[in-house]
Amino acid sequence: MKNAMSTSLLVGLLASLVSISSFAESNWPQKPIHLMVPYPPGGNVDLIGRTLSEPLSRALGQPVVVENRAGAGGTIASSEVARADADGYTLLIGDIATHGINPHVYGNLAYDPVEDFAPILQITSVPLVMGIGPKLGVTTFEEFMALAKSSPESIDYASAGNGTPQQLAFEYLKAKTGIEGLHIPYKGSAPARTALIAGEIGVFIDGTLVPSVKEGSVTALAVTGQERSAALPDVPTLMELGVDDYSFASWHGLFAPAGTPADVVETLNAAVNEVLADPEIQQRFAAVNIGLVGGTPEAFAEYVEQQSQQLGELVELAGATNH
Known part of the structure; x- marks a missing residue:
């Protein structure tokens, strides 16, 4: 995995063209932002939230407070954010499970991963x-x-x-x-x-x-990725070891409740893209095998839909459904 800023992150930055000074001129945000992590401390989602919270607080001019809401494979926090006011003050770091796998595992899911959320951007791609x-x-x-x-x-x-x-x-x-x-x-x-x-x-x-x-x-x-990890350059991929066409990566992204105003979504997208472009942030994530992506809300929405279809097939293969 390369440390350099990805193409999609560059596209996101060019599409945003919103500086830190313009964040301050906006009416939003005017109070602390709550960033929900749907898992316990110690995992990648918690690490991502806590690593991004401080620079994102500086970019937005308001505290970004990380809250762990663990349980039921990430569905508890996801449901809470789906029901939150669509004002941009309650956000979710969703991932491959909450928005790609869970819809195929749980028959009574309390949220719709597409209809109930406004995608902000894809944060990471993580080979296992x-x-x-x-x-x-x-x-x-x-x-x-x-x-x-x-x-x-x-x-x-x-x-x-x-x-x-x-x-x-x-x-x-x-x-x-x-x-x-x-x-x-x-x-x-x-x-x-x-x-x-x-x-x-x-x-x-x-x-x-x-x-x-x-x-x-x-x-x-x-x-499990298509390329070796920059964090473990001596460890081969499964494809190198003869497992044909094997490629699997986890991912994380930022979501707001559906109906969040477009200008708030744009401000968040621009702020997170700017944070992800920071070389120090990139180095910190690369050291622990986390590749940064970035990009536009539209590109992330399309990616989530593609992943849902592919992951549904793997859930069926694993017999992991709770329907």
């Missing part, structure tokens, strides 16, 4: 890391595959919950390679990562493993 701890006694993808074929009953894998990106990524690998693996869901990435390091679980495919890999408590077998 296939990591192992001490349980399996292997150190390479080739050794893992040999073990999976000779002793399929020995393979179990963690996820952050049923229908989460971690589960879908491994189920996709199963479909591509013919291996098996027992799914063990945890309540979030942090406890799943802890279980991996402790040897309670064999495999975990997740975007938060880079620090653990660098400190040596997790061994990275592969990354």
Whole structure:
């Protein structure tokens, strides 16, 4: 993954052309903005929210307060934001789960990921890391595959919950390679990562493993993106290792309630694009395997629709529906 500003981020900046001084001249915002994180502390969504909150506060001239509203695969916070006043003061960092996977997993979802939200922009694209701890006694993808074929009953894998990106990524690998693996869901990435390091679980495919890999408590077998990660340049992609056409990336984006005024959406889009263009912010995210995207609300809305279709197929493949 490249540290340089992506093409879509550049497009977003050129489309916005709104400076920090123009934010101050607007009637909005006039009070603190609440940024909902739909998961517990310790995961990528929490990291993204807390990393962006301070520079975004400076850009908008008002505090941006991060609030964790964890539970039910991100649906609790998403539902809360969907019902909030459409005034731009309550925002959501949604992700591949809340707006791509959950509509296909939950039959009684309390929000519509398209109708109930105004997309602001895509913040990230995050290739996942296939990591192992001490349980399996292997150190390479080739050794893992040999073990999976000779002793399929020995393979179990963690996820952050049923229908989460971690589960879908491994189920996709199963479909591509013919291996098996027992799914063990945890309540979030942090406890799943802890279980991996402790040897309670064999495999975990997740975007938060880079620090653990660098400190040596997790061994990275592969990354799931189309290109190697800048944070782990020596770790090959699954496609390099012979898993044909395997590409899977998580993502995050900023959403407001549907009906939020267009000028507020434009102001938010311009402010976040400006923050994402900061080289220091880019470096901080690249160091933990998070690629920044940016762009326009229209491009993000189209991307969410495309992802929903593709992820629906993976949910069906994994048998992860709760309908």
